[in-house]
Amino acid sequence: MTATEPRPKLKPLFDDVRDRARRSARLLTHWWVRTALILLALAVLVLPFFAATQYYLYQRYMSKQAVPPVTHIDATTAAAATRMAQVLPAATAPVVLTYHDINTRNPSQYVVTPAAFDTQMAALEKAGYRSMTADEFVDYLRGGPAPPRSVFITFDDGPRGLWANADRILGRHHLHGTVFLITSRVDDRPYYLSWREVGRMARSGRWDFQAHTHDLHRRKQTDAAGHLASALSHRVWLPDRHRLETRSEYQARVTADIAKNLAEFKHHGLPKPELFAYPFGEATDRGNLPPGVTLQGLLYQHYAAAMSNESPDPLLPPVAASRRAAAERTVQRLEVLNSTTANKLLTEMGQWTQTPPAATDPLTQPALWIRNDGAGRTGIGVFTRGRRFPGKERYAAAEYRALGSVDWTDYRVDATVTRLGDGTNQAAVAVRDRSNDPVVISVSQGTATLQHSGHRAVVRRLVPNSSHTLSVSVHGPTTTALVDGATALSWTAKGISPYELTGGFGIRVGSNQAGVAPPAFSALHLSALPEKTPAARKPSVPLGRQALTASAPPAPVPYWESSPGVRAPFQIKDDAITPLSRSRLSVYGAYQPARTHEWTAYTASGTVSKLYDPSVKGAIQVKVGSPQVISVQVSHSLLEVLVGNADSQRLAGTRSLKAADSHDVSVTVNRRSTVISVDGRTELTLPAKGERGGVAYGAYRQTTRTSWPTVSHLNVVPMAGG
Numbered sequence: 001m002t003a004t005e006p007r008p009k010l011k012p013l014f015d016d017v018r019d020r021a022r023r024s025a026r027l028l029t030h031w032w033v034r035t036a037l038i039l040l041a042l043a044v045l046v047l048p049f050f051a052a053t054q055y056y057l058y059q060r061y062m063s064k065q066a067v068p069p070v071t072h073i074d075a076t077t078a079a080a081a082t083r084m085a086q087v088l089p090a091a092t093a094p095v096v097l098t099y100h101d102i103n104t105r106n107p108s109q110y111v112v113t114p115a116a117f118d119t120q121m122a123a124l125e126k127a128g129y130r131s132m133t134a135d136e137f138v139d140y141l142r143g144g145p146a147p148p149r150s151v152f153i154t155f156d157d158g159p160r161g162l163w164a165n166a167d168r169i170l171g172r173h174h175l176h177g178t179v180f181l182i183t184s185r186v187d188d189r190p191y192y193l194s195w196r197e198v199g200r201m202a203r204s205g206r207w208d209f210q211a212h213t214h215d216l217h218r219r220k221q222t223d224a225a226g227h228l229a230s231a232l233s234h235r236v237w238l239p240d241r242h243r244l245e246t247r248s249e250y251q252a253r254v255t256a257d258i259a260k261n262l263a264e265f266k267h268h269g270l271p272k273p274e275l276f277a278y279p280f281g282e283a284t285d286r287g288n289l290p291p292g293v294t295l296q297g298l299l300y301q302h303y304a305a306a307m308s309n310e311s312p313d314p315l316l317p318p319v320a321a322s323r324r325a326a327a328e329r330t331v332q333r334l335e336v337l338n339s340t341t342a343n344k345l346l347t348e349m350g351q352w353t354q355t356p357p358a359a360t361d362p363l364t365q366p367a368l369w370i371r372n373d374g375a376g377r378t379g380i381g382v383f384t385r386g387r388r389f390p391g392k393e394r395y396a397a398a399e400y401r402a403l404g405s406v407d408w409t410d411y412r413v414d415a416t417v418t419r420l421g422d423g424t425n426q427a428a429v430a431v432r433d434r435s436n437d438p439v440v441i442s443v444s445q446g447t448a449t450l451q452h453s454g455h456r457a458v459v460r461r462l463v464p465n466s467s468h469t470l471s472v473s474v475h476g477p478t479t480t481a482l483v484d485g486a487t488a489l490s491w492t493a494k495g496i497s498p499y500e501l502t503g504g505f506g507i508r509v510g511s512n513q514a515g516v517a518p519p520a521f522s523a524l525h526l527s528a529l530p531e532k533t534p535a536a537r538k539p540s541v542p543l544g545r546q547a548l549t550a551s552a553p554p555a556p557v558p559y560w561e562s563s564p565g566v567r568a569p570f571q572i573k574d575d576a577i578t579p580l581s582r583s584r585l586s587v588y589g590a591y592q593p594a595r596t597h598e599w600t601a602y603t604a605s606g607t608v609s610k611l612y613d614p615s616v617k618g619a620i621q622v623k624v625g626s627p628q629v630i631s632v633q634v635s636h637s638l639l640e641v642l643v644g645n646a647d648s649q650r651l652a653g654t655r656s657l658k659a660a661d662s663h664d665v666s667v668t669v670n671r672r673s674t675v676i677s678v679d680g681r682t683e684l685t686l687p688a689k690g691e692r693g694g695v696a697y698g699a700y701r702q703t704t705r706t707s708w709p710t711v712s713h714l715n716v717v718p719m720a721g722g
Contacts, residue, residue, distance in 0.1 A: 060189060060194075061187065061189070061194035061195070061196045061197070062194065062196050062197060062200075063160055063163055063164045063194075063197065064164070065163065065164055065165075065167060065168055066114065066164055066165050066168075067168075068114065068118060068168045068169050068172055069114050069115040069118050071118055071119065071122045071172070072115075072119060073119060073122050073123060073126065073342065074343075076343055077119070077123050077341075077342045077343045077346065078123075078126060080123075080127075080343050080346045080347065081123050081124075081126040081127035081346060082126070082127075084127045084128075084346055084349075084350055085127050085128045085149075087350075088149075088350060088353050088355070089353070089354075089355060089356065089644065089648045089649060089650055090148050090149060090642050090644075090649050090650055090651040091145070091146060091147070091148040091149065091150075091631075091642055091644070091647075091648070091649035092146065092353055092354045092355065092647060092648050092649070093140070093146055093320070093321045093322045093323070093353075093354040093407070093647060094132055094137065094140065094146050094150040094151055094152045094321050095151050095152070095320070095321065095334060095349045095352050095353055096137075096151075096152045096154060096307070096320070096321050096331055096332075096333040096334065097151060097152070097153050097154065097333060097334050097335075097336055097345075097349075098154045098155070098156060098277075098281075098307070098309055098333040098334070098335050098336065099112060099117070099153070099154070099155045099156070099166075099336050100112075100155065100156055100157060100159065101157075101159040101161045101162075102114055102117045102159075102161045102162060102165040102166040102169075103159070103161035103164075103165060104165075108338070109337045109338050109339065110337060110338070111161075111338055112336060112337070112338050112340070113338065114165040114166070114169065116338070116340075116341075116342070117165070117166060117169055118169045118172070118173075119342045120336070120340075120342045120345050121169055121170065121172075121173040121175055122173060122342075123342040123343075123345065123346055124151060124173070124175065125173045125174065125175070127149075127346060128149045129149050129150065129151045130147060130148070130149060130150055130151070130175075130585065130586075130700070130702065131150070131151055131152070131153050131175040131176040131177070131585070132146075132147065132150050132151070132152045132176065132585065132586075133176055133178070133208055133583055133584055133585055133704075134178045134208045134210055134273075134274060134275055134583075135208070135274070135581070135583045135584050136150075136584050136585060136586055137152045137178075137275070137321075138274045138275065138304045138305075139562055139563055139566070139584075139588075140321075140326070141304055141305050141325075141326040141329075141331075142304070142326070142563045142564075142566060143326075143563035143564045143566075144562045144563035144566070144588055145588055145646040145647070145698075146647070147585070147586040147588075147698075147700055148633075148642060148649070148700075150586075151349070152178065152321070153170075153175060153176065153177050153178065154177070154178045154179075154180060154210075154277070154307065154333060155177055155178070155179045155180065156180050156212060156277055156281075157180070157181075157182055157185075157192070157212065157217070158179050158180070158181040158182060158185065158186060158192055158193045158198075158209075158212070159191055159192060159193065160189070160190060160191060160192060160193055160194075160197070162177070162179060162193065162201070162207075163193055163197040163200070163201060167201060167204070167206065167207070170206050170207075171204075171206055174615065174702040174703060175206075176206055176207070176208075176585060176703075176704075177206065177207050178207070178208050178209070178210055178275075179193075179198075179201075179207060179208075179209050179210070180209075180210045180211065180212035180275075180276075180277035180307070181193075181198070181209050181210070181211070181212055182212045182213055182214070182215070182217045183211075183213075183214045183215075183260070183261050183264035183265070184214050184215035184260075185217075186198060186264075195268050198268065198270070199268070199269070202269075202270060205703055205704035205705050206703070206704075208271070208583065209265070209270050209273065210273040210274070210275040210276070210277065211258075211261050211262075211265075211273040211275065211276045211277070211303065212276070212277045212279065213232060213257055213258075213261060213279055214257045214258075214260040214261035214264065215257060215260070216230075216231045216232040216254070216257045216279065217232075217279040217280075218231050218279075219231065220234075220236045220237075221236060221237040221239070222234045222235065222236060222237055222244075222287075222288055223237055223244070223288075224237065224242070229287065229288075230278075230279055230280055230282055230287065231279075232254065232257075232278070232279050232295065233278070233282055233287040233289075233295050234287035234288050234289070235249075235250045235287070235288050235289060235290075236253075244288065247290050247292075247293050250289065250293065251293065251298065254295070254298050255298060258298070258299075258302055261273075262302065271583070273303065274303060274304045274305075275303055275304060275305055275306070275307060276299050276302075276303040276305075276306045276307065277306070277307040277308075278306060278307065278308050278309075281308050281309025281333075281335070282308065296329070296330070300329055304329070305325075305326070305329045305330065305331055306329065306330050306331070307330075307331050307333055308330060308331070308332055308333065309332070309333055309335045319331075319332055319403070319406045319434065320332050320334075320352050320354070320403045320404075320406055321354075322354055322406040322407045323407050323499060323502075323647065324406050324407055324499045324500070324502050325406065327497070327499035327500075328499070334348055334349065334352055347367075351368070351401070351402075351403055351404060352403045352404060353404050354404055354405075354406060354407055354647065354648065355401060355404045355405070355648065356528055356644070356648045357405065357408045357410075357411035357504070357526055357527070357528050358526060358527055358528050359400070359525070359526040360525060361523075361524065361525065362400050362524050362525075362526055363380065363383070363384060363521060363524050365400075366379060366380050368400060368401050369398045369399065369400055370398060370399050370402045371396070371397070371398045372397050372398060372399050372402070372506065373395055373396050373397040373398070373508075375393055375396070377396075380398055382396045382509065382518065383396065383398065383507055383509055383518075383520065383521050384520050384521055384522070385520060386418070386419040386517050386518065386519065386520035387517055387518075388515065388516075388517045388518075389511065389517075389518065392514075394510055394511045394512070394514070395508070395509075395510040395511075396508065396509050396510070396518065397430075397506060397507070397508040398506055398507060398508075399430075399433055399504060399505075399506040400504060400505055400506060400507075400526070401504055402433070402434070402504065402506075404504075405433070405503060405504025405505070406434070406502065406503065406504075407502050407647065408474070408502055408503060408504050408505075409474060409475070409476065409498070409501070409502050410474065410475050410476070410528060410529040411473075411474050411505075411526065411527065411528050411529055412471060412472065412473045412474070412526070412527050412528075412529055413429050413431065413470070413471075413472045413505050413524070413525070413526055414469070414470070414471050414472075414523070414524070414525040414526075414527075415427075415429055415469070415470045415471075415472075415507070415521055415523065415524050415525075416467065416468075416469050416470075416521070416522045416523040416524075417443060417467065417468050417469075417470065417519050417520070417521060417522070418466065418467045418519065418520050418521075418522045419466060419467075419517065419518075419519050419520045420443070420444060420445045420465070420466045420467065420468070420519050421445070421466070421511075421516055421517065421519070422445070422516065423444055423445040423446060423464070424444075424511060424512045424513045424516050425444065425509070425510065425511040425512070425516050425517070425518050425519050426442050426443065426444045426508075426509070426510055426511075426512075426519065427442065427443060427507070427508065427509050427510075427518070427519040427520075427521065428440050428441060428442035428443070428507065428508040428509075429441050429470055429472050429481075429505060429506075429507055429508075430505060430506040430507070430508060431472055431474050431479060431503070431504075431505045432474060432479065432501055432502070432503040433503040433504045433505060433506055434503045434504075435500060435501050435502060435503040436453075436496055436500040436501065437452055437453050437493045437496055437500070437501055438452070438453060438503065439451070439452045439474075439479045439491055440452075440508070441470060441472055441479075441481040441483075441489060442508070443462070443468045443470065443483060445462075445464045445465060445466060446461060446462050446463070446464040446465075447459065447460070447461060447462060448460045448461075448462055448468075448481070448483045448487055448489060449489075450479075450481060450489040450490075450491055452479075452491050452493070457491050458489040458490070458491065460483070460487045460488075460489055462483060462484065462487060463484070465484075467522075468483055468484055469483070469484055469485065470482075470483055471485075472505075473529065474529075475529055476498070476501075477492050477493040477494070477496070477498070477501055478490065478491070478492045478493075479491050479492075505526070507521060507524070509521075530627075559591055559592050560572075560577075560589035560590065560591055560592075560697075561589060561590055561592075561593055562587070562588050562589055562590075564593075568587065568588065568589025568590075569581040569584070569587050569589075570587075570589050570697075574712075575712055575713055576710050576711065576712035576713075577589075577697055577710060577711050577712075577714060578708060578710045579699050579708040579710075582704060583704065584704075585700065585701055585702065585703070585704065586698065586699065586700045586701070587698065587699050587708070588696060588697070588698040588699075589696060589697055589698075590621075590624050590625075590694060590695070590696035591624075591694055591695050591696065592694065593624060593625055593694055593696075595694075596624070596625070596693070596694025596695070597624070597625030597626070597692065597693050597694055598692050598693075599669075599692055599693060599694050599695075599716075600669065600670075600671065600690070600691075600692040601669065601670050601671070601718060601719040602668075602669055602716050602717060602718050602719055603666060603667065603668045603669070603716070603717050603719065604620055604622050604666070604667045604669070604695045604714070604715070604716045605620075605664070605665065605666040605667070605713070605714070605715055605717075606620055606664075606665060606697075606711045606712060606713055606714035606715065607662055607663070607664050607665070607711065607712045607713055608620070608634050608662060608663050608665055608709055608710070608711050609661060609662035609709065609710055609711075609712065610661065610662070610707055610708065610709045610710050611634070611635055611636045611660070611661050611662060611663070611709055612636070612661055612707070613636070613701070613702075613706050613707075614635055614636045614637070614638075615635070615701060615702040615706070616635060616636070616699075616700070616701050616702075616706060616707075616708075616709050617633050617634065617635045617640075617699070617700045617701075617709065618633070618634060618635075618697070618698070618699050618700075618709035618710070618711055619631045619632060619633035619634070619697065619698040619699070619700075620632050620665050620667060620695070620696075620697060620711065620714070621695060621696040621697070621698060622667050622669050622674065622693065622694075622695055623669060623674075623691050623692065623693035623694075624646075624693045624694045624695060624696045625692075625693040625694060626645075626691040626692055626693035627644075627645045627691065628643055628644065628645070628688070628689075628691040629642075629643070629644065629645060629646060629649065629693065630642070630643050630652075630667065630669075630674055630676075630686065631643075631649065631698065632665055632667050632676050632678075633698075633700075634657065634663045634665060634678060636657075636659055636660070636661065637656060637657050637658070637659040637660075638654065638655075638656060638657060639654060639655040639656075639657055639663075639676075639678055639683055639684075640653075640654050641653050641654070641676060641684055641686070643686065652684070652686060653684050653686075655678075655683045655684065657678060657679070658679070660679075663678050663679055664678065664679050664680065665677070665678055666678075668719070669688070670688065670719060671688060671690045672687070672688055673685055673686060673687055673688050674686045674688050695714075695716060697711050697714065
């Protein structure tokens, strides 16, 4: 038998195995085919229903956006916008606006038409305003500087008109909006936004979202008589128990609503809100809460600040955005209604803008005065003419820049009062208006009196005369008055924080007898007292070695602060500073401000680059911490120099630059001058009076999609012999 003979005996076995494998493969193939066919059939059946459902949801929860109206600004509004850009400080506390709905079909006074809204936004753009994000506004509240000419545009409730009508208008004018959402009403169609629309708006970079309660934006019964009031600021009536909520029940209800609101933000992928807007704009504790319970106390556990609308009583807090409002953590907003024209909006914003305390002759600016005597009258003629009061009136009072003087301190008011008659009429200068300790200095023919918080504190006899001069100085907690250059009256507040003592001034005239004409102010002058600066100290080490060397301990980024104790959003790498924030339109960082505020006699230099977009600006700042911070701001083809303290800067000069994506900036600081050079050419020289301070870098852009400018090779070199 040969070696190949056994093979025929094994062949049937191999054939059997092969046949079984083929049958299994056919069965497997048939199973997958059948399954695929079944799935395909199901898809054919289900797909139309799925598509129809998605189309229904899209139609229901994704509104079509309207075509923006044609922009139109009349000549009066255009002139007002140009005048604002010239007259108001270049950098100061932001004005906060609040809208409700932007729509065409709702006659409510709280609904602004798209055409009116577009004109208002165009006017803001023409006046040079740039909008803030919520993160930027919170940075300001925590102590950081506000960007030049900034406005914080807010919208309450979250109506659908913001997506359908306002979104494209904001985009057209390169502005940003912040919506305070009632989260329980999102998806409540057709009036409110949907979560789909909220998501699209957030991703656009034109919007951010903050808190407006989850489900407490409603009025509920607050007593047995059936009176209705805000369910947030009041304990509600429990009819089944015939009583009001207890303290603990109220606190638990509000706390649960806050928690639900925050949870909705997180669930829908939105950043945690830092700001809260009161329902109905009511920022008060005027409800029926028991002693020891405050709504603010509950809110401030979760939010940096709360926002209100204009108070019905302008003499009561809250106050417009300012350092004082930041300290009190409650900010008053300017409410825009359907009766607000673009020109009126600009006028009101000018009144709300925080300005420095300086005016050569305030009596020639009647538009900047507000009568606060309760007579319902306007104008200031009654203070200058010395004529009898109309009817039975015997008293008149007015405030100067009432909302624009919230942060005033360290100023002096000089006045000359005439026509003091027979001794039964008086005139007064009031300072620290709207503070927690207002002071009034009044004079008659033979008496001078100082009152604080309505209490008489000091009385002095004067040489009787029909005319007296007054010089009233406000400095820190102390108010000092000098009458006729000889008689002094003084008051120092105790136990009150500095922010609670700031405020502007007003004038008053009155008569104790019928038929006696009031006195007249023949002269009035307002001036700022000089701010004190610390003793000089030159930089001991070049800044570049301290801040930009990665190997130098500690890590370089903590050296830069956007506000006291808050790290600036900078990346420092390869000898360059690059802002990192995605949610801001401006960033700022000061280098070790607590250690460098005494610097003097140095040169700060660096290259500002990535200026591809004309709206992008980078600024090297010097003398940071002094009353005269100098901000050298460059864009693609323009140099702008701002001068002033961190909360009030003026435009000192502009120069055209050769168009380029980067510019070399050098600023030399000495006791007598500040010399600014760009690209090796001296562009501007400013006089100095020995001011001192460190350095900072700021960057600005119009949209969150625009890249940030960077500064590289930033260095500070002390001047020899300076």
